[in-house]
Amino acid sequence: MFETMPHYVFLFAMICLFIAMVLVLIRLYNGPTLYDRVLSTNSFGTHTVLFIGILGFLSGRPDFLDIALLYALINFVGTIAILKFFRYRAIGDALEKREADK
Amino acid sequence: MRNLDLMLSLFRWSFYGFMCIFAVDVTVSLFTAFGVFDIIAWLLIVFGGIFAIIGALGSLRFPDFWSRLHAASITDSGGVILLLMGMGMHSGWNLVTFKLFLIGAFLFITGPTSTHAVANAALVSGLKPPRQLRADLERDDD
Structure with a gap:
Protein backbone atom coordinates (compact mmCIF):
# COMPACT_ATOMS: atom_id res chain seq x y z
CA MET A 1 0.00 0.00 0.00
CA PHE A 2 2.74 2.45 0.92
CA GLU A 3 5.15 1.52 -1.83
CA THR A 4 4.12 4.50 -3.93
CA MET A 5 3.93 6.97 -1.04
CA PRO A 6 6.69 9.34 -2.35
CA HIS A 7 4.75 9.65 -5.61
CA TYR A 8 1.64 10.74 -3.74
CA VAL A 9 3.62 13.28 -1.71
CA PHE A 10 5.31 14.78 -4.74
CA LEU A 11 2.02 14.77 -6.63
CA PHE A 12 0.36 16.65 -3.75
CA ALA A 13 3.13 19.26 -3.73
CA MET A 14 2.88 19.56 -7.51
CA ILE A 15 -0.88 20.13 -7.40
CA CYS A 16 -0.39 22.72 -4.61
CA LEU A 17 2.22 24.55 -6.69
CA PHE A 18 -0.04 24.40 -9.77
CA ILE A 19 -2.96 25.96 -7.87
CA ALA A 20 -0.60 28.61 -6.47
CA MET A 21 0.68 29.39 -9.97
CA VAL A 22 -2.88 29.78 -11.26
CA LEU A 23 -3.72 32.18 -8.38
CA VAL A 24 -0.58 34.22 -9.05
CA LEU A 25 -1.47 34.35 -12.75
CA ILE A 26 -4.92 35.71 -11.89
CA ARG A 27 -3.23 38.48 -9.87
CA LEU A 28 -0.87 39.04 -12.80
CA TYR A 29 -3.86 39.46 -15.13
CA ASN A 30 -5.84 41.99 -13.10
CA GLY A 31 -3.16 43.66 -10.98
CA PRO A 32 -4.09 47.34 -10.73
CA THR A 33 -0.55 48.72 -10.94
CA LEU A 34 2.62 47.79 -12.79
CA TYR A 35 4.39 46.76 -9.59
CA ASP A 36 1.74 44.18 -8.77
CA ARG A 37 2.44 42.59 -12.12
CA VAL A 38 6.20 42.64 -11.60
CA LEU A 39 5.79 41.09 -8.15
CA SER A 40 3.49 38.42 -9.57
CA THR A 41 6.00 37.64 -12.32
CA ASN A 42 8.76 37.22 -9.76
CA SER A 43 6.59 35.01 -7.57
CA PHE A 44 5.56 32.95 -10.60
CA GLY A 45 9.23 32.41 -11.41
CA THR A 46 9.92 31.15 -7.88
CA HIS A 47 6.96 28.80 -8.14
CA THR A 48 8.27 27.57 -11.49
CA VAL A 49 11.70 26.78 -10.00
CA LEU A 50 10.07 24.68 -7.28
CA PHE A 51 7.71 23.08 -9.82
CA ILE A 52 10.58 21.98 -12.05
CA GLY A 53 12.43 20.48 -9.07
CA ILE A 54 9.34 18.58 -7.91
CA LEU A 55 8.70 17.40 -11.48
CA GLY A 56 12.24 16.00 -11.67
CA PHE A 57 11.79 14.11 -8.43
CA LEU A 58 8.37 12.83 -9.50
CA SER A 59 9.66 11.49 -12.80
CA GLY A 60 12.71 9.93 -11.11
CA ARG A 61 15.27 12.13 -12.87
CA PRO A 62 16.61 14.80 -10.49
CA ASP A 63 18.83 16.16 -13.27
CA PHE A 64 16.06 18.68 -13.88
CA LEU A 65 17.55 20.72 -11.03
CA ASP A 66 20.07 22.25 -13.47
CA ILE A 67 17.15 23.69 -15.41
CA ALA A 68 15.62 24.95 -12.15
CA LEU A 69 18.88 26.69 -11.22
CA LEU A 70 19.10 28.29 -14.66
CA TYR A 71 15.49 29.42 -14.37
CA ALA A 72 16.19 31.04 -10.99
CA LEU A 73 19.08 33.01 -12.50
CA ILE A 74 17.01 34.16 -15.49
CA ASN A 75 14.10 35.09 -13.22
CA PHE A 76 16.20 37.44 -11.08
CA VAL A 77 17.83 39.10 -14.07
CA GLY A 78 14.44 39.48 -15.77
CA THR A 79 12.85 41.17 -12.75
CA ILE A 80 15.69 43.66 -12.42
CA ALA A 81 15.64 44.31 -16.18
CA ILE A 82 11.88 45.00 -16.19
CA LEU A 83 12.23 47.42 -13.26
CA LYS A 84 15.15 49.20 -14.85
CA PHE A 85 13.34 49.49 -18.16
CA PHE A 86 10.29 51.09 -16.59
CA ARG A 87 12.47 53.45 -14.55
CA TYR A 88 14.72 54.73 -17.35
CA ARG A 89 12.66 53.66 -20.43
CA ALA A 90 15.83 51.99 -21.75
CA ILE A 91 17.99 49.11 -20.64
CA GLY A 92 21.34 49.88 -22.21
CA ASP A 93 22.12 53.56 -22.52
CA ALA A 94 21.79 54.98 -19.00
CA LEU A 95 25.57 54.93 -18.50
CA GLU A 96 26.24 56.83 -21.71
CA LYS A 97 23.85 59.57 -20.63
CA ARG A 98 25.60 59.85 -17.30
CA GLU A 99 28.98 60.15 -19.04
CA ALA A 100 27.54 62.77 -21.38
CA ASP A 101 26.36 64.83 -18.42
CA LYS A 102 29.89 65.23 -17.12
CA MET B 1 -34.89 7.49 24.56
CA PHE B 34 10.24 3.61 5.74
CA GLY B 35 12.88 5.43 7.75
CA VAL B 36 12.35 8.44 9.96
CA PHE B 37 14.08 10.74 7.47
CA ASP B 38 11.64 9.76 4.72
CA ILE B 39 8.67 10.66 6.92
CA ILE B 40 10.27 14.00 7.88
CA ALA B 41 10.98 14.71 4.21
CA TRP B 42 7.36 14.04 3.23
CA LEU B 43 6.08 16.25 6.02
CA LEU B 44 8.40 19.05 4.89
CA ILE B 45 7.29 18.71 1.26
CA VAL B 46 3.58 18.68 2.15
CA PHE B 47 3.91 21.74 4.39
CA GLY B 48 5.97 23.49 1.71
CA GLY B 49 3.15 22.98 -0.79
CA ILE B 50 0.65 24.33 1.73
CA PHE B 51 2.85 27.37 2.34
CA ALA B 52 3.07 28.00 -1.41
CA ILE B 53 -0.74 27.98 -1.64
CA ILE B 54 -1.00 30.31 1.38
CA GLY B 55 1.42 32.80 -0.18
CA ALA B 56 -0.37 32.75 -3.53
CA LEU B 57 -3.78 33.13 -1.89
CA GLY B 58 -2.56 36.13 0.10
CA SER B 59 -1.01 37.61 -3.01
CA LEU B 60 -4.38 37.25 -4.74
CA ARG B 61 -6.72 38.42 -1.99
CA PHE B 62 -4.89 41.15 -0.04
CA PRO B 63 -6.22 44.67 -0.61
CA ASP B 64 -3.21 46.75 -1.64
CA PHE B 65 0.27 46.42 -3.04
CA TRP B 66 2.25 46.58 0.20
CA SER B 67 0.37 43.76 1.87
CA ARG B 68 0.64 41.73 -1.34
CA LEU B 69 4.41 42.22 -1.08
CA HIS B 70 4.30 40.65 2.36
CA ALA B 71 2.20 37.73 1.13
CA ALA B 72 4.51 37.02 -1.81
CA SER B 73 7.50 36.87 0.53
CA ILE B 74 5.86 33.97 2.41
CA THR B 75 6.36 31.79 -0.65
CA ASP B 76 9.91 33.10 -1.08
CA SER B 77 10.86 32.16 2.47
CA GLY B 78 8.66 29.38 3.86
CA GLY B 79 7.77 27.50 0.72
CA VAL B 80 11.28 27.51 -0.71
CA ILE B 81 12.95 26.47 2.55
CA LEU B 82 10.50 23.66 3.31
CA LEU B 83 10.33 22.26 -0.23
CA LEU B 84 14.08 22.33 -0.83
CA MET B 85 14.84 20.81 2.59
CA GLY B 86 12.26 18.11 1.95
CA MET B 87 13.69 17.29 -1.47
CA GLY B 88 17.21 17.26 -0.03
CA MET B 89 16.25 14.89 2.79
CA HIS B 90 14.45 12.65 0.30
CA SER B 91 17.43 12.40 -2.05
CA GLY B 92 20.15 11.69 0.51
CA TRP B 93 23.74 12.86 0.28
CA ASN B 94 24.85 13.16 -3.33
CA LEU B 95 25.18 15.69 -6.12
CA VAL B 96 21.44 16.42 -6.05
CA THR B 97 21.75 17.76 -2.50
CA PHE B 98 24.50 20.13 -3.61
CA LYS B 99 22.37 21.40 -6.48
CA LEU B 100 19.43 21.91 -4.11
CA PHE B 101 21.69 23.81 -1.71
CA LEU B 102 22.89 25.96 -4.62
CA ILE B 103 19.31 26.76 -5.66
CA GLY B 104 18.39 27.54 -2.05
CA ALA B 105 21.37 29.83 -1.52
CA PHE B 106 20.69 31.66 -4.77
CA LEU B 107 16.98 32.13 -4.04
CA PHE B 108 17.91 33.28 -0.55
CA ILE B 109 20.10 36.04 -1.96
CA THR B 110 17.96 37.10 -4.93
CA GLY B 111 14.49 36.84 -3.39
CA PRO B 112 14.86 39.66 -0.85
CA THR B 113 16.88 41.66 -3.38
CA SER B 114 14.19 41.58 -6.06
CA THR B 115 11.45 42.20 -3.48
CA HIS B 116 13.36 45.24 -2.23
CA ALA B 117 13.85 46.43 -5.81
CA VAL B 118 10.12 46.18 -6.55
CA ALA B 119 9.20 47.94 -3.30
CA ASN B 120 11.77 50.68 -3.85
CA ALA B 121 10.62 51.27 -7.42
CA ALA B 122 6.99 51.46 -6.28
CA LEU B 123 7.83 53.93 -3.50
CA VAL B 124 9.95 56.12 -5.78
CA SER B 125 7.25 56.17 -8.47
CA GLY B 126 4.78 57.57 -5.93
CA LEU B 127 2.66 54.58 -4.88
CA LYS B 128 1.50 55.57 -1.40
CA PRO B 129 1.21 53.26 1.59
CA PRO B 130 -2.38 52.81 2.88
CA ARG B 131 -4.09 55.59 4.78
CA GLN B 132 -3.87 54.16 8.28
CA LEU B 133 -0.14 53.44 8.00
CA ARG B 134 0.48 56.91 6.60
CA ALA B 135 -1.39 58.47 9.52
CA ASP B 136 0.70 56.43 11.97
CA LEU B 137 3.92 57.53 10.29
CA GLU B 138 2.92 61.19 10.39
CA ARG B 139 1.96 60.92 14.03
CA ASP B 140 5.35 59.41 14.83
CA ASP B 141 7.06 62.30 13.09
CA ASP B 142 5.28 64.88 15.27
Whole structure:
Protein backbone atom coordinates (compact mmCIF):
# COMPACT_ATOMS: atom_id res chain seq x y z
CA MET A 1 0.00 0.00 0.00
CA PHE A 2 2.74 2.45 0.92
CA GLU A 3 5.15 1.52 -1.83
CA THR A 4 4.12 4.50 -3.93
CA MET A 5 3.93 6.97 -1.04
CA PRO A 6 6.69 9.34 -2.35
CA HIS A 7 4.75 9.65 -5.61
CA TYR A 8 1.64 10.74 -3.74
CA VAL A 9 3.62 13.28 -1.71
CA PHE A 10 5.31 14.78 -4.74
CA LEU A 11 2.02 14.77 -6.63
CA PHE A 12 0.36 16.65 -3.75
CA ALA A 13 3.13 19.26 -3.73
CA MET A 14 2.88 19.56 -7.51
CA ILE A 15 -0.88 20.13 -7.40
CA CYS A 16 -0.39 22.72 -4.61
CA LEU A 17 2.22 24.55 -6.69
CA PHE A 18 -0.04 24.40 -9.77
CA ILE A 19 -2.96 25.96 -7.87
CA ALA A 20 -0.60 28.61 -6.47
CA MET A 21 0.68 29.39 -9.97
CA VAL A 22 -2.88 29.78 -11.26
CA LEU A 23 -3.72 32.18 -8.38
CA VAL A 24 -0.58 34.22 -9.05
CA LEU A 25 -1.47 34.35 -12.75
CA ILE A 26 -4.92 35.71 -11.89
CA ARG A 27 -3.23 38.48 -9.87
CA LEU A 28 -0.87 39.04 -12.80
CA TYR A 29 -3.86 39.46 -15.13
CA ASN A 30 -5.84 41.99 -13.10
CA GLY A 31 -3.16 43.66 -10.98
CA PRO A 32 -4.09 47.34 -10.73
CA THR A 33 -0.55 48.72 -10.94
CA LEU A 34 2.62 47.79 -12.79
CA TYR A 35 4.39 46.76 -9.59
CA ASP A 36 1.74 44.18 -8.77
CA ARG A 37 2.44 42.59 -12.12
CA VAL A 38 6.20 42.64 -11.60
CA LEU A 39 5.79 41.09 -8.15
CA SER A 40 3.49 38.42 -9.57
CA THR A 41 6.00 37.64 -12.32
CA ASN A 42 8.76 37.22 -9.76
CA SER A 43 6.59 35.01 -7.57
CA PHE A 44 5.56 32.95 -10.60
CA GLY A 45 9.23 32.41 -11.41
CA THR A 46 9.92 31.15 -7.88
CA HIS A 47 6.96 28.80 -8.14
CA THR A 48 8.27 27.57 -11.49
CA VAL A 49 11.70 26.78 -10.00
CA LEU A 50 10.07 24.68 -7.28
CA PHE A 51 7.71 23.08 -9.82
CA ILE A 52 10.58 21.98 -12.05
CA GLY A 53 12.43 20.48 -9.07
CA ILE A 54 9.34 18.58 -7.91
CA LEU A 55 8.70 17.40 -11.48
CA GLY A 56 12.24 16.00 -11.67
CA PHE A 57 11.79 14.11 -8.43
CA LEU A 58 8.37 12.83 -9.50
CA SER A 59 9.66 11.49 -12.80
CA GLY A 60 12.71 9.93 -11.11
CA ARG A 61 15.27 12.13 -12.87
CA PRO A 62 16.61 14.80 -10.49
CA ASP A 63 18.83 16.16 -13.27
CA PHE A 64 16.06 18.68 -13.88
CA LEU A 65 17.55 20.72 -11.03
CA ASP A 66 20.07 22.25 -13.47
CA ILE A 67 17.15 23.69 -15.41
CA ALA A 68 15.62 24.95 -12.15
CA LEU A 69 18.88 26.69 -11.22
CA LEU A 70 19.10 28.29 -14.66
CA TYR A 71 15.49 29.42 -14.37
CA ALA A 72 16.19 31.04 -10.99
CA LEU A 73 19.08 33.01 -12.50
CA ILE A 74 17.01 34.16 -15.49
CA ASN A 75 14.10 35.09 -13.22
CA PHE A 76 16.20 37.44 -11.08
CA VAL A 77 17.83 39.10 -14.07
CA GLY A 78 14.44 39.48 -15.77
CA THR A 79 12.85 41.17 -12.75
CA ILE A 80 15.69 43.66 -12.42
CA ALA A 81 15.64 44.31 -16.18
CA ILE A 82 11.88 45.00 -16.19
CA LEU A 83 12.23 47.42 -13.26
CA LYS A 84 15.15 49.20 -14.85
CA PHE A 85 13.34 49.49 -18.16
CA PHE A 86 10.29 51.09 -16.59
CA ARG A 87 12.47 53.45 -14.55
CA TYR A 88 14.72 54.73 -17.35
CA ARG A 89 12.66 53.66 -20.43
CA ALA A 90 15.83 51.99 -21.75
CA ILE A 91 17.99 49.11 -20.64
CA GLY A 92 21.34 49.88 -22.21
CA ASP A 93 22.12 53.56 -22.52
CA ALA A 94 21.79 54.98 -19.00
CA LEU A 95 25.57 54.93 -18.50
CA GLU A 96 26.24 56.83 -21.71
CA LYS A 97 23.85 59.57 -20.63
CA ARG A 98 25.60 59.85 -17.30
CA GLU A 99 28.98 60.15 -19.04
CA ALA A 100 27.54 62.77 -21.38
CA ASP A 101 26.36 64.83 -18.42
CA LYS A 102 29.89 65.23 -17.12
CA MET B 1 -34.89 7.49 24.56
CA ARG B 2 -32.24 7.15 27.18
CA ASN B 3 -31.27 3.76 25.82
CA LEU B 4 -30.96 5.32 22.37
CA ASP B 5 -28.59 8.00 23.69
CA LEU B 6 -26.55 5.36 25.46
CA MET B 7 -26.36 3.28 22.30
CA LEU B 8 -25.38 6.27 20.17
CA SER B 9 -22.60 7.27 22.55
CA LEU B 10 -21.44 3.67 22.61
CA PHE B 11 -21.24 3.68 18.80
CA ARG B 12 -19.52 7.03 18.83
CA TRP B 13 -16.82 6.06 21.32
CA SER B 14 -16.23 2.73 19.63
CA PHE B 15 -15.82 4.62 16.35
CA TYR B 16 -13.26 6.91 18.03
CA GLY B 17 -11.46 3.85 19.41
CA PHE B 18 -11.34 2.18 16.01
CA MET B 19 -10.04 5.39 14.43
CA CYS B 20 -7.29 5.61 17.10
CA ILE B 21 -6.32 2.00 16.48
CA PHE B 22 -6.32 2.63 12.71
CA ALA B 23 -4.13 5.77 13.10
CA VAL B 24 -1.65 3.93 15.31
CA ASP B 25 -1.61 1.02 12.87
CA VAL B 26 -0.95 3.29 9.88
CA THR B 27 1.79 5.16 11.75
CA VAL B 28 3.50 1.97 12.88
CA SER B 29 3.39 0.44 9.42
CA LEU B 30 4.72 3.67 7.89
CA PHE B 31 7.62 3.76 10.34
CA THR B 32 8.42 0.11 9.76
CA ALA B 33 8.22 0.37 5.97
CA PHE B 34 10.24 3.61 5.74
CA GLY B 35 12.88 5.43 7.75
CA VAL B 36 12.35 8.44 9.96
CA PHE B 37 14.08 10.74 7.47
CA ASP B 38 11.64 9.76 4.72
CA ILE B 39 8.67 10.66 6.92
CA ILE B 40 10.27 14.00 7.88
CA ALA B 41 10.98 14.71 4.21
CA TRP B 42 7.36 14.04 3.23
CA LEU B 43 6.08 16.25 6.02
CA LEU B 44 8.40 19.05 4.89
CA ILE B 45 7.29 18.71 1.26
CA VAL B 46 3.58 18.68 2.15
CA PHE B 47 3.91 21.74 4.39
CA GLY B 48 5.97 23.49 1.71
CA GLY B 49 3.15 22.98 -0.79
CA ILE B 50 0.65 24.33 1.73
CA PHE B 51 2.85 27.37 2.34
CA ALA B 52 3.07 28.00 -1.41
CA ILE B 53 -0.74 27.98 -1.64
CA ILE B 54 -1.00 30.31 1.38
CA GLY B 55 1.42 32.80 -0.18
CA ALA B 56 -0.37 32.75 -3.53
CA LEU B 57 -3.78 33.13 -1.89
CA GLY B 58 -2.56 36.13 0.10
CA SER B 59 -1.01 37.61 -3.01
CA LEU B 60 -4.38 37.25 -4.74
CA ARG B 61 -6.72 38.42 -1.99
CA PHE B 62 -4.89 41.15 -0.04
CA PRO B 63 -6.22 44.67 -0.61
CA ASP B 64 -3.21 46.75 -1.64
CA PHE B 65 0.27 46.42 -3.04
CA TRP B 66 2.25 46.58 0.20
CA SER B 67 0.37 43.76 1.87
CA ARG B 68 0.64 41.73 -1.34
CA LEU B 69 4.41 42.22 -1.08
CA HIS B 70 4.30 40.65 2.36
CA ALA B 71 2.20 37.73 1.13
CA ALA B 72 4.51 37.02 -1.81
CA SER B 73 7.50 36.87 0.53
CA ILE B 74 5.86 33.97 2.41
CA THR B 75 6.36 31.79 -0.65
CA ASP B 76 9.91 33.10 -1.08
CA SER B 77 10.86 32.16 2.47
CA GLY B 78 8.66 29.38 3.86
CA GLY B 79 7.77 27.50 0.72
CA VAL B 80 11.28 27.51 -0.71
CA ILE B 81 12.95 26.47 2.55
CA LEU B 82 10.50 23.66 3.31
CA LEU B 83 10.33 22.26 -0.23
CA LEU B 84 14.08 22.33 -0.83
CA MET B 85 14.84 20.81 2.59
CA GLY B 86 12.26 18.11 1.95
CA MET B 87 13.69 17.29 -1.47
CA GLY B 88 17.21 17.26 -0.03
CA MET B 89 16.25 14.89 2.79
CA HIS B 90 14.45 12.65 0.30
CA SER B 91 17.43 12.40 -2.05
CA GLY B 92 20.15 11.69 0.51
CA TRP B 93 23.74 12.86 0.28
CA ASN B 94 24.85 13.16 -3.33
CA LEU B 95 25.18 15.69 -6.12
CA VAL B 96 21.44 16.42 -6.05
CA THR B 97 21.75 17.76 -2.50
CA PHE B 98 24.50 20.13 -3.61
CA LYS B 99 22.37 21.40 -6.48
CA LEU B 100 19.43 21.91 -4.11
CA PHE B 101 21.69 23.81 -1.71
CA LEU B 102 22.89 25.96 -4.62
CA ILE B 103 19.31 26.76 -5.66
CA GLY B 104 18.39 27.54 -2.05
CA ALA B 105 21.37 29.83 -1.52
CA PHE B 106 20.69 31.66 -4.77
CA LEU B 107 16.98 32.13 -4.04
CA PHE B 108 17.91 33.28 -0.55
CA ILE B 109 20.10 36.04 -1.96
CA THR B 110 17.96 37.10 -4.93
CA GLY B 111 14.49 36.84 -3.39
CA PRO B 112 14.86 39.66 -0.85
CA THR B 113 16.88 41.66 -3.38
CA SER B 114 14.19 41.58 -6.06
CA THR B 115 11.45 42.20 -3.48
CA HIS B 116 13.36 45.24 -2.23
CA ALA B 117 13.85 46.43 -5.81
CA VAL B 118 10.12 46.18 -6.55
CA ALA B 119 9.20 47.94 -3.30
CA ASN B 120 11.77 50.68 -3.85
CA ALA B 121 10.62 51.27 -7.42
CA ALA B 122 6.99 51.46 -6.28
CA LEU B 123 7.83 53.93 -3.50
CA VAL B 124 9.95 56.12 -5.78
CA SER B 125 7.25 56.17 -8.47
CA GLY B 126 4.78 57.57 -5.93
CA LEU B 127 2.66 54.58 -4.88
CA LYS B 128 1.50 55.57 -1.40
CA PRO B 129 1.21 53.26 1.59
CA PRO B 130 -2.38 52.81 2.88
CA ARG B 131 -4.09 55.59 4.78
CA GLN B 132 -3.87 54.16 8.28
CA LEU B 133 -0.14 53.44 8.00
CA ARG B 134 0.48 56.91 6.60
CA ALA B 135 -1.39 58.47 9.52
CA ASP B 136 0.70 56.43 11.97
CA LEU B 137 3.92 57.53 10.29
CA GLU B 138 2.92 61.19 10.39
CA ARG B 139 1.96 60.92 14.03
CA ASP B 140 5.35 59.41 14.83
CA ASP B 141 7.06 62.30 13.09
CA ASP B 142 5.28 64.88 15.27
